[in-house]
Amino acid sequence: xxxxxxxxxxxxxxxxxxxxxxxxxxxxxxxxxxxxxxxxxxxxxxxxxxxxxxxxxxxxxxxxxxxxxxxxxxxxxxxxxxxxxxxxxxxxxxxxxxxxxxxxxxxxxxxxxxxxxxxxxxxxxxxxxxxxxxxxxxxxxxxxxxxxxxxxxxxxxxxxxxxxxxxxxxxxxxxxxxxxxxxxxxxxxxxxxxxxxxxxxxxxxxxxxxxxxxxxxxxxxxxxxxxxxxxxxxxxxxxxxxxxxxxxxxxxxxxxxxx
Amino acid sequence: xxxxxxxxxxxxxxxxxxxxxxxxxxxxxxxxxxxxxxxxxxxxxxxxxxxxxxxxxxxxxxxxxxxxxxxxxxxxxxxxxxxxxxxxxxxxxxxxxxxxxxxxxxxxxxxxxxxxxxxxxxxxxxxxxxxxxxxxxxxxxxxxxxxxxxxxxxxxxxxxxxxxxxxxxxxxxxxxxxxxxxxxxxxxxxxxxxxxxxxxxxxxxxxxxxxxxxxxxxxxxxxxxxxxxxxxxxxxxxxxxxxxxxxxxxxxxxxxxxxxxxxxxxxxxxxxxxxxxxxxxxxxxxxxxxxxxxxxxxxxxxxxxxxxxx
Amino acid sequence: xxxxxxxxxxxxxxxxxxxxxxxxxxxxxxxxxxxxxxxxxxxxxxxxxxxxxxxxxxxxxxxxxxxxxxxxxxxxxxxxxxxxxxxxxxxxxxxxxxxxxxxxxxxxxxxxxxxxxxxxxxxxxxxxxxxxxxxxxxxxxxxxxxxxxxxxxxxxxxxxxxxxxxxxxxxxxxxxxxxxxxxxxxxxxxxxxxxxxxxxxxxxxxxxxxxxxxxxxxxxxxxxxxxxxxxxxxxxxxxxxxxxxxxxxxxxxxxxxxxxxxxxxxxxxxxxxxxxxxxxxxxxxxxxxxxxxxxxxxxxxxxxxxxxxxxxxxxxxxxxxxxxxxxxxxxxxxxxxxxxxxxxxxxxxxxxxxxxxxxxxxxxxxxxxx
Numbered sequence: 060x061x062x063x064x065x066x067x068x069x070x071x072x073x074x075x076x077x078x079x080x081x082x083x084x085x086x087x088x089x090x091x092x093x094x095x096x097x098x099x100x101x102x103x104x105x106x107x108x109x110x111x112x113x114x115x116x117x118x119x120x121x122x123x124x125x126x127x128x129x130x131x132x133x134x135x136x137x138x139x140x141x142x143x144x145x146x147x148x149x150x151x152x153x154x155x156x157x158x159x160x161x162x163x164x165x166x167x168x169x170x171x172x173x174x175x176x177x178x179x180x181x182x183x184x185x186x187x188x189x190x191x192x193x194x195x196x197x198x199x200x201x202x203x204x205x206x207x208x209x210x211x212x213x214x215x216x217x218x219x220x221x222x223x224x225x226x227x228x229x230x231x232x233x234x235x236x237x238x239x240x241x242x243x244x245x246x247x248x249x250x251x252x253x254x255x256x257x258x259x260x261x262x263x264x265x266x267x268x269x270x271x272x273x274x275x276x277x278x279x280x281x282x283x284x285x286x287x288x289x290x291x292x293x294x295x296x297x298x299x300x301x302x303x304x305x306x307x308x309x310x311x312x313x314x315x316x317x318x
Numbered sequence: 319x320x321x322x323x324x325x326x327x328x329x330x331x332x333x334x335x336x337x338x339x340x341x342x343x344x345x346x347x348x349x350x351x352x353x354x355x356x357x358x359x360x361x362x363x364x365x366x367x368x369x370x371x372x373x374x375x376x377x378x379x380x381x382x383x384x385x386x387x388x389x390x391x392x393x394x395x396x397x398x399x400x401x402x403x404x405x406x407x408x409x410x411x412x413x414x415x416x417x418x419x420x421x422x423x424x425x426x427x428x429x430x431x432x433x434x435x436x437x438x439x440x441x442x443x444x445x446x447x448x449x450x451x452x453x454x455x456x457x458x459x460x461x462x463x464x465x466x467x468x469x470x471x472x473x474x475x476x477x478x479x480x481x482x483x484x485x486x487x488x489x490x491x492x493x494x495x496x497x498x499x500x501x502x503x504x505x506x507x508x509x510x511x512x513x514x515x516x517x518x519x520x521x522x523x524x525x526x527x528x529x530x531x532x533x534x535x536x537x538x539x540x541x542x543x544x545x546x547x548x549x550x551x552x553x554x555x556x557x558x559x560x561x562x563x564x565x566x567x568x569x570x571x572x573x574x575x576x577x578x579x580x581x582x583x584x585x586x587x588x589x590x591x592x593x594x595x596x597x598x599x600x601x602x603x604x605x606x607x608x609x610x611x612x613x614x615x616x617x618x619x620x621x622x623x624x625x626x627x628x
Numbered sequence: 629x630x631x632x633x634x635x636x637x638x639x640x641x642x643x644x645x646x647x648x649x650x651x652x653x654x655x656x657x658x659x660x661x662x663x664x665x666x667x668x669x670x671x672x673x674x675x676x677x678x679x680x681x682x683x684x685x686x687x688x689x690x691x692x693x694x695x696x697x698x699x700x701x702x703x704x705x706x707x708x709x710x711x712x713x714x715x716x717x718x719x720x721x722x723x724x725x726x727x728x729x730x731x732x733x734x735x736x737x738x739x740x741x742x743x744x745x746x747x748x749x750x751x752x753x754x755x756x757x758x759x760x761x762x763x764x765x766x767x768x769x770x771x772x773x774x775x776x777x778x779x780x781x782x783x784x785x786x787x788x789x790x791x792x793x794x795x796x797x798x799x800x801x802x803x804x805x806x807x808x809x810x811x812x813x814x815x816x817x818x819x820x821x822x823x824x825x826x827x828x829x830x831x832x833x834x835x836x837x838x839x840x841x842x843x844x845x846x847x848x849x850x851x852x853x854x855x856x857x858x859x860x861x862x863x864x865x866x867x868x869x870x871x872x873x874x875x876x877x878x879x880x881x882x883x884x885x886x887x888x889x890x891x892x893x894x895x896x897x898x899x900x901x902x903x904x905x906x907x908x909x910x911x912x913x914x915x916x917x918x919x920x921x922x923x924x925x926x927x928x929x930x931x932x933x934x935x936x937x938x939x940x941x942x943x944x945x946x947x948x949x950x951x952x953x954x955x956x957x958x959x960x961x962x963x964x965x966x967x968x969x970x971x972x973x974x975x976x977x978x979x980x981x982x983x984x985x986x987x988x989x990x991x992x993x994x995x996x997x998x
Contacts, residue, residue, distance in 0.1 A: 141884065156880075172886070225883050339888070349816060350815055360826070437918070440916070523705040523708035553824065553919035585922070597832075
């Protein structure tokens with residue numbers, strides 16, 4: 060189910076502006092990797108390049124290679140749409156489709172691509188995905204109600220269920236808890252811990268305690284100043300990064316001396 | 319790289335993207351083509367009238383002699399409409415945005431929209447059957463008491479079917495347009511500016527003068543210009559209300575004519591060179607309204623960065 | 629107005645000093661009405677004049693009283709309020725008058741048997757003369773015009789909605805604010821300002837060149853109405869597509885959904901209530917257009933169910949011709965009765981369309997309730 064990602068010498072540009080410079084990182088399969096760093100350091104931008112979602116932003120482009128189990132995402136003839144069905148994404152704010160019921164939201168990835176699916180298969184898929192997102196018990200009696208009627212935390216788990224219903228190898232999460240209350244955040248963090256049994260998870264977070272709680276590996280990004288590109292400063296075991304980092308900047312950041 | 323899972327295309331998906339974006343692009347280009355076509359076909363059909371010998375055009379003195387009185391008539395009717403409608407429309411817009419109780423305001427906005435939705439032919443019929451009759455005595459009074467003014471020179475029309483009546487009907491028609499555009503802009507006035515004025519101890523009117531009107535001025539100007547564009551092109555109100563004739567200075571006698579009404583009254587029975595003449599007249603109207611609209615847009619863009627209204 | 633800090637309520641506090649008492653407007657209004665009635669009694673009474681004179685007296689009275697007690701700033705404020713409220717009342721007059729005129733004149737026509745189900749085919753001046761002289765029923769109806777209006781408007785909608793909606797999709801989803809998108813936006817604005825009669829002339833000129841001189845059919849009228857309708861559809865759809873949150877598009881892309889499917893299945897459904905109500909309002913706007921139909925579809929007195937051949941009647945042109953050229957020039961009353969009946973039907977149609985637009989916007993809006 061899950062695959063590893065290897066990034067080699069990646070530069071990200073917005074037009075002529077170099078946003079992220081020279082990132083090389085190996086992300087292990089079936090692990091949770093957290094990206095931390097101050098605002099504007101390019102960690103969300105970098106995350107988006109891992110499933111080519113940055114291409115939605117006009118003018119954004121990359122140089123370098125991102126390998127999914129050895130296949131280059133940016134190789135010739137690669138279809139960005141196919142890339143995204145292998146590498147799913149969960150966003151900062153929960154964004155269920157307002158016109159669809161909870162059930163249809165989970166099936167969205169299948170239905171919107173016009174894949175034929177029988178009702179029985181659909182039921183199985185909905186239940187499996189919602190159970191995978193720890194949401195089944197809460198919504199099983201109101202699957203036909205609009206997904207936007209759920210609470211914020213439930214909506215975010217619905218979005219995770221929607222992402223895993225496509226059966227991706229990797230799930231990217233862009234600050235998935237920043238719009239949620241502490242209890243909902245806890246539910247999502249528990250879920251992330253369970254997801255890594257099956258998926259490779261990459262999460263961007265502003266919250267260092269969260270990074271420490273959920274991740275196996277942590278990558279610290281930093282920026283030298285406004286107008287300068289963001290860089291990967293240090294990458295390693297979460298425990299090492301938080302207790303005994305190699306770089307001074309990392310130590311300053313994780314100990315709360317800036318950022 | 320040929321057999322990786324990433325390159326496997328899912329059936330018709332990719333082609334679908336191309337077809338759909340192509341269709342969207344084609345629709346956009348069609349609009350440009352249509353507008354270009356409007357100009358082109360009007361010109362093609364108008365050329366015979368512009369090149370024909372003067373004696374063959376209606377009136378026998380060439381196209382220019384034919385067109386300028388009705389251009390002036392069009393402008394007169396539109397100016398009357400704006401002079402009446404603008405202050406009232408601003409008043410109504412202010413009433414809805416700043417004076418009416420909150421619960422009433424949205425309902426009133428709806429009433430204004432309904433007023434805008436009534437078809438022009440109904441306004442025309444109302445003007446011809448009701449307003450003209452009711453207003454004729456007032457014209458008699460104007461002629462006998464203010465007849466020394468050229469615009470009120472007698473003898474007044476006894477049917478009331480004059481350019482002034484047509485202008486009033488036009489005013490009623492453009493009123494909702496100017497009102498709803500101005501109201502939107504009044505509602506966009508930054509609350510902070512208004513509260514700053516009120517906190518200085520300003521009365522409501524002083525607050526409107528200090529905060530609302532300066533902010534809304536470019537918006538009001540463009541609303542009035544758009545109303546002008548509508549008044550210039552409006553056909554039915556004039557065709558039904560005005561008893562047309564030669565250009566006269568008096569607003570309360572029958573006479574004068576507008577381009578749109580001239581076309582509507584004559585086109586159904588026209589043939590040959592007359593058709594070309596009328597289409598040429600339409601071209602002139604198109605150019606006038608185009609100029610007015612462009613000036614309106616230009617005013618908006620000129621003040622965009624200062625007001626935040628667009 | 630009384631300060632809650634001062635326990636003695638009978639005395640006027642410092643904050644309410646120098647103000648008109650609260651009953652002031654009512655007192656002035658009553659006085660204005662009485663004095664107005666007295667003046668009108670001298671000049672000859674009519675209710676319109678009474679209202680006008682009373683309103684003037686009210687404004688003058690209130691403002692001068694305020695100037696005397698409260699000072700010029702407050703008086704100016706009162707004057708502005710009077711002017712604003714007054715202009716609102718003045719603006720209401722024509723609306724009430726139009727609706728009243730249409731109702732009073734239109735109902736007799738509408739309840740005439742056969743008005744909605746017969747055409748004007750074979751109805752000549754002789755019938756109208758007889759109806760007036762011997763008091764018989766007014767013959768003829770608007771069936772042909774109603775049919776024509778429905779067909780022409782439907783065809784115009786069928787042309788305009790795909791073009792308008794696709795253009796809006798291009799502007800929002802594909803244009804990226806490029807040069808072409810800017811040009812289209814600009815020219816759509818220009819198109820909004822085309823006078824309706826010029827749109828009619830364009831369609832007529834176009835068909836004269838392409839099909840042959842004198843081509844007048846319902847289809848030509850539909851093309852003319854489309855020229856008026858497309859910019860309205862583009863503008864309203866564009867607004868609606870723009871307010872669909874980008875997050876929804878990204879969510880769909882992240883699921884590996886193609887752009888065109890995202891637009892068709894996520895973006896448009898989310899905006900559909902606004903788009904549908906915009907389209908309905910556009911229909912309401914063109915259904916009452918007279919001038920373009922006048923120069924493109926001609927007049928007809930009989931039923932024509934073929935939009936692509938022959939002259940065709942419509943409600944607005946029916947009203948226009950019945951008023952301007954009564955069927956019987958010596959007895960125009962039956963014609964004007966038919967015209968007002970048709971006007972009433974037209975207004976009812978437009979109002980229904982407006983209401984439907986509001987309902988669509990409310991009912992089909994994406995549900996957020998729990």
